[in-house]
Amino acid sequence: MKHIYDDEADIRTKAAIRVMSLFFVGLIIIAATTSPVSTGTKAGERAPALEGKFYNGSGGWTEFNLESYWDSNWKEGDASGQWVALEFMDTDCPYCVRSAEDVSQNAADFDGSNPQWDGAIVNFVASATQLDIQGHDSSRAEIEAFRDKTTGQSCASSDCGSRPGAAHAFPYIDDLDQDNMKKWKVGGTPSYYLIQPDGIIAWSSSENPGEDLRDAILGLVTRESAQTDGA
Amino acid sequence: MVPEMDSNIQLMLYLVPTLIGFFLVLPIGKLLANPLSQTLPYLATERGRLFSGLILTGVAGFAVSIQTLWISSKVSEGGNFCASNTVFSCDDVIGNANYNVDPIFGLPWGGIGATAFCVFLYLAYSSSLEPNSEWVDNYLKLGTALTFGGFFVIALLISYELEMEKICQYCTTAHIANVAAFVGFYRLMKLNDSGEWNEDS
Numbered sequence A: 001m002k003h004i005y006d007d008e009a010d011i012r013t014k015a016a017i018r019v020m021s022l023f024f025v026g027l028i029i030i031a032a033t034t035s036p037v038s039t040g041t042k043a044g045e046r047a048p049a050l051e052g053k054f055y056n057g058s059g060g061w062t063e064f065n066l067e068s069y070w071d072s073n074w075k076e077g078d079a080s081g082q083w084v085a086l087e088f089m090d091t092d093c094p095y096c097v098r099s100a101e102d103v104s105q106n107a108a109d110f111d112g113s114n115p116q117w118d119g120a121i122v123n124f125v126a127s128a129t130q131l132d133i134q135g136h137d138s139s140r141a142e143i144e145a146f147r148d149k150t151t152g153q154s155c156a157s158s159d160c161g162s163r164p165g166a167a168h169a170f171p172y173i174d175d176l177d178q179d180n181m182k183k184w185k186v187g188g189t190p191s192y193y194l195i196q197p198d199g200i201i202a203w204s205s206s207e208n209p210g211e212d213l214r215d216a217i218l219g220l221v222t223r224e225s226a227q228t229d230g231a
Numbered sequence B: 001m002v003p004e005m006d007s008n009i010q011l012m013l014y015l016v017p018t019l020i021g022f023f024l025v026l027p028i029g030k031l032l033a034n035p036l037s038q039t040l041p042y043l044a045t046e047r048g049r050l051f052s053g054l055i056l057t058g059v060a061g062f063a064v065s066i067q068t069l070w071i072s073s074k075v076s077e078g079g080n081f082c083a084s085n086t087v088f089s090c091d092d093v094i095g096n097a098n099y100n101v102d103p104i105f106g107l108p109w110g111g112i113g114a115t116a117f118c119v120f121l122y123l124a125y126s127s128s129l130e131p132n133s134e135w136v137d138n139y140l141k142l143g144t145a146l147t148f149g150g151f152f153v154i155a156l157l158i159s160y161e162l163e164m165e166k167i168c169q170y171c172t173t174a175h176i177a178n179v180a181a182f183v184g185f186y187r188l189m190k191l192n193d194s195g196e197w198n199e200d201s
Helices: A007-033 A094-110 A140-148 A179-183 A213-220 A224-230 B007-025 B029-036 B046-076 B090-094 B109-129 B135-164 B169-194
Strands: A053-055 A061-063 A083-090 A122-129 A172-175 A191-195 A201-204
Touching (some): A007 B109, A053 A140, A083 A094, A094 A122, A122 A179, A172 A179, B007 B029, B090 B169, B109 B135
Parallel strands (some): A083 A122, A122 A172
Antiparallel strands (some): A053 A061
16 A cells, blocks of 8 residues: 655654744743733723923923832832822813812822821822813913913913912923823823822723722722731 | 843843854854864755754744843833843833834734744754755745845834834844844855755855
8 A cells, every 4th residue: 555645744843843842932931930011001000101291390391200100119008109190181171170179189188298198198190181172272381370370371261370279289291292191092181090109000080980089099099007907 | 049140141142142143144154164063064064054053043033032022021010121221221122112012913022023033943944854845945935035024123123212212132132133044044045046055065
């Protein structure tokens, strides 16, 4: 009986098996030694970069670096790590103007200066954009006026100096070109994100409709009392 | 306790074999291969030198690509591997979420590199095992075309580095490996066409 076989196919199969083995060994090493965290804007994902110049009340507009807030050694339950509450807003958005009072209150309550708050410090950051809506015509001067609550600029058809709440003492990033907003896939303003000290997003307003930022801070940010209770 | 190796010293584990492989696939590779041909007889022929150089750069390119994939995973965890304030900072390049995946499918560049080098390795290794088979000609042409296509990817990645004003030395090693693989496949293809494929030197 004539036996037909293909020596060449065998060589190619042998080569393929060896090379594929090498490939899978590489992947297994990565899988065994790392736990990658994807970058994104949902809870559990690593916060994307925030780029642009920021204004913090003095010194003009300088380069913002969100990464400078992160502590890669932070462990869950460590109250010494500083959290970040990020607000995407538009100085001409009426709801943003109205919520400025809550933001003022939250920033004052959780920034570490409030003796009633026994939790980790929450640093507030605002990224000010200009939505593509008629009448939303913002500028750096308007952002400064909104933050500092000074007169002479119009915020949502009223003088910025008359907006509710106290002047804000936290940085405002210029996102008038909407770069950050698009990168973070923000659907509307105001949008809020609560970010852990290690740069992982803990909560976002878009994923938790009906829950406000204050509740999220009270529920998620590490408290010293919780540590004491657990000890 | 295992002592930590400096990332630039670790890079040498990939860069040195890549450069040796590159040297072997160049016409001057004879200078390196001739003294070794007594102990490594396959280096005595042009075909053997080209296949050896090609397989060496393929393995080194695969390994360095896997390392970049590992670095991107580590950076995503919040760790750092080769962060630096100088222009050479692979963490800044590999860890940049805007640039560390391909713009179409969102696959990490390290994974794409590892897959590509495995394909190059398969083409080179299977051809070296059965150099006189009919399919070798097609494999060498395919290898040449694929590694040439790699130049466009390299150009895109270098444009990212220029934009970031940072250089990823691990990525650069993988790029050198691709260039070496192109030279190897191209010279093998020409040798196969020349009729000197089975000559002794």
